[in-house]
Amino acid sequence: IPDLKLLDLFYRSCWVCFATDEDDRTAEWVRPCRCRGSTKWVHQACLQRWVDEKQRGNSTARVACPQCNAEYLIVFPKLGPVVYVLDLADRLISKACPFAAAGIMVGSIYWTAVTYGAVTVMQVVGHKEGLDVMERADPLFLLIGLPTIPVMLILGKMIRWEDYVLRLWRKYSNKLQILNSIFPGIGCPVPRIPAEANPLADHVSATRILCGALVFPTIATIVGKLMFSSVNSNLQRTILGGIAFVAIKGAFKVYFKQQQYLRQAHRKILNYPEQEEA
Structure with missing residues (x-):
């Protein structure tokens, strides 16, 4: 041996x-x-x-043999007291930084939502009236209520009521002939039912929902001033403008989606053109 x-x-x-x-x-x-x-x-x-x-730069990571999977016994020289304290501080900072970054990000989003909610209140109710309402309100109520405004707008934007209306109209359009005159092609039979894409399947649709929800109060205010200028109350005018905008936009969207639906349903795949022999 x-x-x-x-x-x-x-x-x-x-x-x-x-x-x-x-x-x-x-x-x-x-x-x-x-x-x-x-x-x-x-x-x-x-x-x-x-x-x-x-x-990969993490000196404390464990490494094992690729053949027998035995962990390597790695030892380091002893550190002096100053270096030991610095190394300990570096490790603590490295572990705390992800949580601190997450807290800063959440705080930034929260205060951005608070600011957006306050601006929306002044825009919908009126600048002076909005300031008076927020000054008289409880601070705790403002800290909880203002950030919920953009959240509720986004959730409301995610409700695709036009799709439900379009499905009901396609189902009962034969009984309501007036719909065919308003939206041509709704009651016509289709050769096949095309597959419809998920509206939240890609990031572009998600960003459209986000931008549309956050811009909606401004659009409602503008439409209210244009269509209901005789109404004295800023709040009532903005509400009426928002309802009118949603109704008009929904009608155009239903018509547009129906035409896309019919276009997809009537598509055909052509035969491959045969090449003439020379």
């Missing part, structure tokens, strides 16, 4: 660079795992480089 151990030492081969003792007699060798045979020995320098690649 001693002869075998001596023979093993003389014929060591690094499994990283495949060099032997004859190639570099000054290299430091190590057997870091349970492997036997050709993967038992490895250069200390080669294994250090390989561990660096696996750790």
